[in-house]
Amino acid sequence: xxxxxxxxxxxxxxxxxxxxxxxxxxxxxxxxxxxxxxxxxxxxxxxxxxxxxxxxxxxxxxxxxxxxxxxxxxxxxxxxxxxxxxxxxxxxxxxxxxxxxxxxxxxxxxxxxxxxxxxxxxxxxxxxxxxxxxxxxxxxxxxxxxxxxxxxxxxxxxxxxxxxxxxxxxxxxxxxxxxxxxxxxxxxxxxxxxxxxxxxxxxxx
Ligand code: GRF
Numbered sequence: 001x002x003x004x005x006x007x008x009x010x011x012x013x014x015x016x017x018x019x020x021x022x023x024x025x026x027x028x029x030x031x032x033x034x035x036x037x038x039x040x041x042x043x044x045x046x047x048x049x050x051x052x053x054x055x056x057x058x059x060x061x062x063x064x065x066x067x068x069x070x071x072x073x074x075x076x077x078x079x080x081x082x083x084x085x086x087x088x089x090x091x092x093x094x095x096x097x098x099x100x101x102x103x104x105x106x107x108x109x110x111x112x113x114x115x116x117x118x119x120x121x122x123x124x125x126x127x128x129x130x131x132x133x134x135x136x137x138x139x140x141x142x143x144x145x146x147x148x149x150x151x152x153x154x155x156x157x158x159x160x161x162x163x164x165x166x167x168x169x170x171x172x173x174x175x176x177x178x179x180x181x182x183x184x185x186x187x188x189x190x191x192x193x194x195x196x197x198x199x200x201x202x203x204x205x
Contacts, residue, residue, distance in 0.1 A: 001028030001185040004080040006071075006088040007035050011042020012170060013086035013107060013177050018049050020178035028185040032078040034071070036090055052078075058090065068096040075100075082184050085139065086177070094141040102191040104139040105184065107177050109169045111135060111151055116144035121165040124156060132156050134169050136180040138191045147196035148205050149180045149189060 003021070005014050014033060020026045033046035034054045046053045054074050061067035067090075075083060085106040097104070110120035112135040124132040133153040140146035152172035156165065183189040188199050196203040 001081040002031045002079055003028045003082045003084060003181065003185075004032045004034065004075050004078045005030055005046075005084045005086050006075075007033060007040065007042035007086050008037050008089040009040050009042060009087050011040065011045045011086065013173055014042050015045050016174035016178050017084065017086070017181055018045065018051070020182065022049070026178060026182045026185050028082065028181070031080065032075075034074060036067075036071075036088070042087070064091070064093055065095070068093045072096055072099055082181065084177075084181060091143060092139070097139055097141045100139070102138065103184075105136055105149065105177075105180060106139050106144070106146070107173055108135050108137065108144045109166070109173070111153065112137060112144055112148060121162040121169070124165065125160065125162065129156055132165055132169065134173050134176065136176055138196055140194070147191065147194065147203070149183070149196050149198075149203060150176045151205050152176045 007014055018030060021029050030051050032052050032054060034056060035043050036056055036058045038055045038057055043053045056071055056074055058067045081103060083100050083104040111133040115123045131153050133151055135151045136149045138146040154168040154172060183198060190197045
């Protein structure tokens with residue numbers, strides 16, 4: 001399975017997926033990493049593992065459509081079976097999403113459908129939530145709204161801050177994202193009729 005990972009920053013999720021590909025837990029290999037921001041740490045991580053990298057700066061494009069078209073062109077040169085959004089901080093056009101429907105995953109730091117969009121840790125704290133977490137989902141045109149594949153929960157305790165929550169959630173991200181990627185590469189995970197299935201059973205979380 002050819003995997004292309006899209007990033008915008010640190011790439012710690014990318015690193016987790018690289019590690020699980022290299023140790024054989026994910027039956028696939030990352031054939032390319034693309035960042036919309038230049039000189040981010042995630043690009044360095046990829047280079048250290050001999051993975052081809054591309055920087056495609058969205059600032060060089062007149063509009064969202066033009067950027068997404070150029071991005072899809074670059075992605076497709078890698079002939080991906082799976083596209084993984086790992087901290088890729090862009091809103092995607094419906095055309096782009098349609099093009100990869102059923103083979104593109106995203107990770108979002110909240111227990112979706114709670115808190116789509118930004119500042120999820122802050123919003124969970126302000127709401128007084130006792131639990132918070134992270135979701136891996138198939139990407140559909142609705143922002144952070146595609147069918148859930150897997151979630152992990154963390155407890156929110158007295159004294160937690162945005163930073164402490166982010167750290168706890170990130171640890172869980174590094175566990176569940178490689179797991180979801182492995183399921184996909186093993187042929188166990190599908191998007192059918194707008195629903196996610198694992199081993200032919202609908203995922204209902
Ligand atoms: C993660 O919190 C992820 O959930 C969010 O962006 C962050 C990416 O972190 N979408 P990293 O670049 O993988 O370290």
